[in-house]
Amino acid sequence: MTAGAANNGDQRFLDWLDTNRARLLGELGDLIRIPSVSALPAHRADMVNAANWVAARLRAAGVPQVEVLPTDGHPAVLGEWPAADPDAPTALIYAHYDTQPADPFDEWETPPFEPHERDGRLYARGASDDKGNLLIPVAVAEAFGHLAGQPPLGLIFFFEGEEEIGSPNLRPFLAAHRDRLRADVAISADSGMWSHEQPSLVLASKGLAGVQLDARGANGDIHSGLHGGMAPNPLGALATVLASMKDADGRITIDGFFDDVRPLTELERAEIAAVPFDETEYGRGLGIAGPVGDPAYSPLERNWARPTFDLNGIWGGFQGVGSKTVIPAEAHAKITCRLVPDQDPGAIIAAIARHVATHTPPGVTITIDPTAGSSRAYAIDSQHPALLAARDIMSAEYGRDPYMVRLGGTLPVAEFFKTDLGLDTIFLAWEMPDENLHGPNEFFRLENFDRGFRVYTELFKRLPKS
Numbered sequence: 120m121t122a123g124a125a126n127n128g129d130q131r132f133l134d135w136l137d138t139n140r141a142r143l144l145g146e147l148g149d150l151i152r153i154p155s156v157s158a159l160p161a162h163r164a165d166m167v168n169a170a171n172w173v174a175a176r177l178r179a180a181g182v183p184q185v186e187v188l189p190t191d192g193h194p195a196v197l198g199e200w201p202a203a204d205p206d207a208p209t210a211l212i213y214a215h216y217d218t219q220p221a222d223p224f225d226e227w228e229t230p231p232f233e234p235h236e237r238d239g240r241l242y243a244r245g246a247s248d249d250k251g252n253l254l255i256p257v258a259v260a261e262a263f264g265h266l267a268g269q270p271p272l273g274l275i276f277f278f279e280g281e282e283e284i285g286s287p288n289l290r291p292f293l294a295a296h297r298d299r300l301r302a303d304v305a306i307s308a309d310s311g312m313w314s315h316e317q318p319s320l321v322l323a324s325k326g327l328a329g330v331q332l333d334a335r336g337a338n339g340d341i342h343s344g345l346h347g348g349m350a351p352n353p354l355g356a357l358a359t360v361l362a363s364m365k366d367a368d369g370r371i372t373i374d375g376f377f378d379d380v381r382p383l384t385e386l387e388r389a390e391i392a393a394v395p396f397d398e399t400e401y402g403r404g405l406g407i408a409g410p411v412g413d414p415a416y417s418p419l420e421r422n423w424a425r426p427t428f429d430l431n432g433i434w435g436g437f438q439g440v441g442s443k444t445v446i447p448a449e450a451h452a453k454i455t456c457r458l459v460p461d462q463d464p465g466a467i468i469a470a471i472a473r474h475v476a477t478h479t480p481p482g483v484t485i486t487i488d489p490t491a492g493s494s495r496a497y498a499i500d501s502q503h504p505a506l507l508a509a510r511d512i513m514s515a516e517y518g519r520d521p522y523m524v525r526l527g528g529t530l531p532v533a534e535f536f537k538t539d540l541g542l543d544t545i546f547l548a549w550e551m552p553d554e555n556l557h558g559p560n561e562f563f564r565l566e567n568f569d570r571g572f573r574v575y576t577e578l579f580k581r582l583p584k585s
């Protein structure tokens with residue numbers, strides 16, 4: 120796709136948006152005024168009100184089957200608009216109607232749950248993450264209803280109310296409603312773009328495996344004069360073990376750690392290389408000389424597409440002022456690894472345990488316990504037909520090709536859709552990196568409501584059946 124292609128635009132849809140924009144943005148304001156803060160028990164009734172509001176909005180858009188469904192926490196909203204043509208694809212549209220808390224309140228220039236427009240930006244908690252973005256595909260479905268009778272594909276809207284608290288009831292919900300969530304692809308309306316000028320599509324996110332190591336020596340802290348040279352030192356033993364897990368260049372040296380890692384393909388390396396990364400700028404931003412790590416890979420390759428290993432904490436022994444001639448009885452460390460596709464958190468934890476067992480010095484025992492939060496990585500084939508359709512549409516919309524990015528962090532929802540529903544996920548939303556998501560003075564660029572409307576309109580027309 121060449122840059123500078125014609126803008127997306129079916130004139131009837133653009134006219135419909137012109138006619139309805141003020142009403143749609145007014146409705147966004149109504150949703151924002153419901154303070155649906157999932158983390159705070161005081162907002163429990165607001166959560167129910169917001170779920171009901173979203174359900175009513177889907178019905179008003181023409182979605183024929185809409186339900187608010189209970190979970191063990193906040194309710195979820197499910198809207199189904201089956202395709203007229205049995206050969207048409209079905210998309211599962213995901214977003215969340217809950218928000219982060221708004222405190223500290225006194226840092227907001229205008230009240231967080233009262234939307235204010237300034238310079239084309241709508242300021243409010245949830246304006247961008249995720250209420251503004253949630254309403255884009257709903258508005259597009261409504262436009263299709265008015266202009267064509269119904270959308271040209273099947274749509275399942277699935278909006279949860281617990282994203283900002285880690286989606287604790289998402290997997291049970293997916294299991295309970297599996298049959299109603301059958302689709303060809305998932306589209307998440309909870310995501311961002313590289314920048315306001317530069318579009319991007321997400322190809323992968325990392326998984327996570329974490330452990331705590333507990334090293335023990337003697338049955339109590341002991342005197343280094345009485346016992347030095349004879350008694351084991353668990354703090355030293357732990358340091359020895361930890362130091363053996365990476366070499367001086369930062370390569371991970373744990374046996375079996377890379378067993379399931381697919382080598383990067385030439386295409387993948389080219390996709391990553393197409394995204395600019397300024398090593399000097401990176402170093403300056405962090406006050407370091409520059410990025411470090413396995414020299415066989417570029418910094419972005421290491422962050423995005425290679426597994427990582429980090430010590431997150433280490434403690435033990437005497438930490439007060441001055442010195443104390445003690446040989447401590449115990450020492451501890453916490454480790455997390457960010458994983459790439461095909462790596463299994465359990466297998467990684469087992470590899471760490473084997474490494475610890477074979478590297479622990481005599482006289483010390485080190486036990487290893489997994490910490491909560493393990494997950495597998497997510498990835499979509501960069502040649503996935505739905506992703507290619509989105510890529511073409513974005514190229515036309517922006518006049519430049521999207522960066523195909525990977526995330527060093529974790530996107531649990533995509534992994535759950537893949538594992539539990541067998542669905543690949545495309546991320547298509549406009550929560551921009553500078554829009555103060557989760558902080559005071561969150562805002563949403565209203566220009567992106569129009570842009571999102573055009574992109575979703577095209578995607579609904581062109582989404583291939585998989």
Ligand SMILES: [Zn+2]
Nearest residue numbers: 248249282309
């Ligand atoms: Zn969000």
